Amino acid sequence: MTEPILASAAPLQLIEKLERASRRSRPFIIVGLIAIVAAFAAMAVYLNQQKNDAQQREARATARAAQLEEAYRALERGDRAGAQRLLNGVIQEERQSGAEAPAQAPAAPRPAQVALDSLRLVYRYCDDANAQVARRALGASDMPRARLARLRVETNAQGLYRLSRNEIRHNPEEEDAAEELRVRLRAATGEDFAKVLTYYPSPGQLNAFFCRGTQPTPLPSTLTPPASPPRKS
DSSP states (O other), X not given: OOOOOOOOHHHHHHHHHHHHHHHHHHHHHHHHHHHHHHXXXXXXXXXXXXXXXXXXXXXXXXXXXXXXXXXXXXXXXXXXXXXXXXXXXXXXXXXHHHHHXXXXXXXXXXXXXXXXXXXXXXXXXXXXXXXXHHHXXXXXXXXXXXXXXXXXXXXXXXXXXXXXXXXXXXXXXXHHHHHHHHHHHHHHHOOOOEEEEOOSOOTTEEEEEEOTTOOOOOOOOSOOOOOOOOOOO
C-alpha cells in the first residue's frame, strides 16, 4: 500500500523567491565590494606616498646635516672657500625644497567687520587703581561712550577670566573695532591693551578690561591629599 504524498508548494515558492532576490541583489553586492576594495587601495596608495615623503625628508635632512658638518670641518681647517661652497649648496637645496612644497590651503574668509560706533562698550576694572584709568578713558572727549563696571574678585578668579593685564576681548567680526579702540585707549590713558580673540558670544558688545597688575585669586589645588583619619587611642 502506498502512502499519499503530501507536497506543499509553499517551501518551493519561498526558495524560488529567495533565489530571485539573490539574483537581483548580486550586482549591488559586487558594486559594493568593488567600492570597498577601491577605498582600501586608495588608502594604501596615500599611506605609501606619506611614507615615501617622510623618507625623502629624512634623507634630505641627513644630507644637509652631513654638509653642515663638512662645512664646519672646512672652517676648522681654514678652508673658508670650501665652507662657503658647502653652505651655498645647503641654501640652494633649502630654496628648492621650499619651492617644491605644496601650496597651503587658502585661509578662511574674514568675516564682515562691524564699526566701533555701532557697539556697546563696557569698561571693566579689577581694582580701584585701574578704576581711575577707566574713568580717565571714560571722560576723554574723543572716546566713544561706554559703561563702567567692576570685575569682582570672585569673577576674576574663574578660569574664563583670570586677568592680570589690560585686555580687549573681541569676536572675529569685531577685530577692526578692537584695534581702533586699542589705539584710542592708548592715546587717552597711555596704557597698552592686548587684543584677545574670543568666541564667547557677546553680540553687539565690546569689553575692555582694566586689570594691569592685578593678581587673580589662586585656583584651588586638586592635588591636595585628603586628611588622614584620626588614630584610635
